[in-house]
Amino acid sequence: xxxxxxxxxxxxxxxxxxxxxxxxxxxxxxxxxxxxxxxxxxxxxxxxxxxxxxxxxxxxxxxxxxxxxxxxxxxxxxxxxxxxxxxxxxxxxxxxxxxxxxxxxxxxxxx
Amino acid sequence: xxxxxxxxxxxxxxxxxxxxxxxxxxxxxxxxxxxxxxxxxxxxxxxxxxxxxxxxxxxxxxxxxxxxxxxxxxxxxxxxxxxxxxxxxxxxxxxxxxxxxxxxxxxxxxxxx
Numbered sequence: 001x002x003x004x005x006x007x008x009x010x011x012x013x014x015x016x017x018x019x020x021x022x023x024x025x026x027x028x029x030x031x032x033x034x035x036x037x038x039x040x041x042x043x044x045x046x047x048x049x050x051x052x053x054x055x056x057x058x059x060x061x062x063x064x065x066x067x068x069x070x071x072x073x074x075x076x077x078x079x080x081x082x083x084x085x086x087x088x089x090x091x092x093x094x095x096x097x098x099x100x101x102x103x104x105x106x107x108x109x110x111x
Numbered sequence: 112x113x114x115x116x117x118x119x120x121x122x123x124x125x126x127x128x129x130x131x132x133x134x135x136x137x138x139x140x141x142x143x144x145x146x147x148x149x150x151x152x153x154x155x156x157x158x159x160x161x162x163x164x165x166x167x168x169x170x171x172x173x174x175x176x177x178x179x180x181x182x183x184x185x186x187x188x189x190x191x192x193x194x195x196x197x198x199x200x201x202x203x204x205x206x207x208x209x210x211x212x213x214x215x216x217x218x219x220x221x222x223x224x
Contacts (some may be wrong), residue, residue: 101146
């Protein structure tokens with residue numbers, strides 16, 4: 001079945017450093033979404049990408065969808081302590097009518 | 112608009128028992144999906160209900176079931192609980208369906224002893 005892999009599993013950065021997490025799907029996706037889950041919280045929808053090669057920005061966050069619609073990335077510029085949490089990608093496509101979530105990248109930021 | 116609500120927030124059950132979890136979606140959202148979150152397996156899709164009908168189902172045993180009422184509120188039931196069912200159960204609603212943006216509730220933390 002469809003799989004969504006996400007790397008790295010953990011990332012520790014100093015405040016002010018940049019951070020990137022990568023997401024790869026075994027099949028072509030119709031859309032990819034990104035979520036953030038704060039410690040002790042629940043996943044919160046950040047953004048959805050649907051077009052090949054699409055790039056979207058939200059303040060310090062930049063999201064990209066690959067040309068082949070099988071990979072995506074989230075880049076955070078100049079991390080802050082408020083960025084702490086686990087970032088999940090989730091894709092849909094293929095025979096399933098639901099999202100398949102990656103295992104997430106847990107980001108910690110040292111002040 | 113009020114967010115997704117789930118009750119109860121915490122639950123402790125014994126192996127072999129059954130449990131029912133409840134979810135109220137965002138007003139106007141007809142799609143309600145359930146997910147199981149564990150440290151080892153991550154977020155896994157259980158099933159989706161849309162207008163009282165199960166529209167999608169994940170790869171979970173038949174002990175996991177659900178339903179949706181005419182007001183879009185949903186319940187999830189797990190029968191014959193096993194230790195491995197200990198997890199955070201998240202409900203998510205969506206205006207469009209389980210392959211679109213999901214708005215998650217705070218979850219029910221289930222512990223099976």
